[in-house]
Amino acid sequence: MNPAPHIPVLLTEVLESYSPLKSRTDLVYFDGTFGRGGHFRAIGKQYSLKKAFIADQDLEAIATARKDWSDWIESKRLEIFHGSFLEFAEKNQNPLDMILLDLGVSSPQLDQAERGFSFNKDGPLDMRMNQTARKSAADLINELNHDELMDIFKIFGEVPNPYHVVKAIIQDRGEKPFITTLQLAGLIERVDGWQKKGFHPATQYFMALRLVVNQELEVLQQAVPLLIQQLRDGGLISIITFHSLEDRIVKNLFKDSEYGFLVNKKVIVPTEEECRMNVRARSAKLRIFQKGQKPEKPDKFALRRAQRAKE
Numbered sequence: 001m002n003p004a005p006h007i008p009v010l011l012t013e014v015l016e017s018y019s020p021l022k023s024r025t026d027l028v029y030f031d032g033t034f035g036r037g038g039h040f041r042a043i044g045k046q047y048s049l050k051k052a053f054i055a056d057q058d059l060e061a062i063a064t065a066r067k068d069w070s071d072w073i074e075s076k077r078l079e080i081f082h083g084s085f086l087e088f089a090e091k092n093q094n095p096l097d098m099i100l101l102d103l104g105v106s107s108p109q110l111d112q113a114e115r116g117f118s119f120n121k122d123g124p125l126d127m128r129m130n131q132t133a134r135k136s137a138a139d140l141i142n143e144l145n146h147d148e149l150m151d152i153f154k155i156f157g158e159v160p161n162p163y164h165v166v167k168a169i170i171q172d173r174g175e176k177p178f179i180t181t182l183q184l185a186g187l188i189e190r191v192d193g194w195q196k197k198g199f200h201p202a203t204q205y206f207m208a209l210r211l212v213v214n215q216e217l218e219v220l221q222q223a224v225p226l227l228i229q230q231l232r233d234g235g236l237i238s239i240i241t242f243h244s245l246e247d248r249i250v251k252n253l254f255k256d257s258e259y260g261f262l263v264n265k266k267v268i269v270p271t272e273e274e275c276r277m278n279v280r281a282r283s284a285k286l287r288i289f290q291k292g293q294k295p296e297k298p299d300k301f302a303l304r305r306a307q308r309a310k311e
């Protein structure tokens with residue numbers, strides 16, 4: 001069965017985020033999380049992209065890009081990079097106008113049991129977005145010591161007390177190493193039980209492992225400042241996050257950067273309608289940063305003051 005297609009999240013808002021560049025015809029775009037190219041396709045329709053660069057660390061995403069965009073590749077309008085957007089940023093020499101990072105996993109990654117991201121589907125306990133990376137989630141579960149596992153679940157999963165789960169993991173792996181997703185999900189269910197209806201007890205544990213296996217927070221923290229530097233004056237970077245720790249990193253990097261300003265003071269979230277149509281959108285947050293000087297707010301009273309000074 002073919003996996004469900006990926007529905008691009010916050011699409012209208014992402015398209016709108018680049019609107020200051022609408023009249024330009026020489027735009028250079030970088031999509032650091034190509035996925036299945038949903039955002040890229042829509043952006044390509046609405047903006048005059050002279051050149052685009054796309055990256056993804058997933059081999060299947062890259063294969064899709066090569067197949068779907070062969071005409072752009074042939075005409076040298078598109079360059080494809082297999083690897084993380086941090087690796088791209090470390091090598092890139094091209095000034096950019098528009099950047100999009102739509103973090104996390106795509107629906108095809110979640111839906112394919114063999115990728116090991118889902119606690120509902122039996123598959124290898126893998127979770128590597130980049131299939132050529134070294135350590136899988138099973139390696140972490142089987143190799144890390146008690147304190148390291150506690151830290152991962154507490155810090156990255158925000159699990160208040162993972163003690164009993166960690167103790168059970170260490171006990172069980174002494175008899176048989178962890179190989180499958182359901183082996184781990186079953187243990188967590190057994191130890192923690194269901195505490196919130198509709199919220200699988202393994203949710204936060206799986207999220208924590210995924211973030212660590214793919215070094216998602218470190219990559220984000222290091223890549224964003226580099227990407228901001230590579231923006232041309234007036235260029236925009238839009239980032240969609242799905243996790244509170246990711247959002248905090250993005251917010252602080254944007255707020256503290258001396259190279260530009262946060263476009264939207266308040267974070268942008270999906271409408272209720274979007275959340276109803278696409279459950280994946282529920283935790284999405286969009287922040288936008290523009291390179292350059294913040295435009296002065298029009299001073300409504302300046303004219304009046306000038307008139308009074310004349311009188």
Ligand SMILES: C[S@@+](CC[C@H](N)C(=O)[O-])C[C@H]1O[C@@H](n2cnc3c(N)ncnc32)[C@H](O)[C@@H]1O
Binds near residue numbers: 009035040083086
């Ligand atoms: C949420 S999906 C993007 C979906 C895409 N915007 C679309 O509309 O089809 C995230 C994708 O980014 C990739 N990814 C996540 N973190 C990455 C990173 N640090 N570097 C490169 N690709 C990454 C994942 O492999 C996945 O394919």
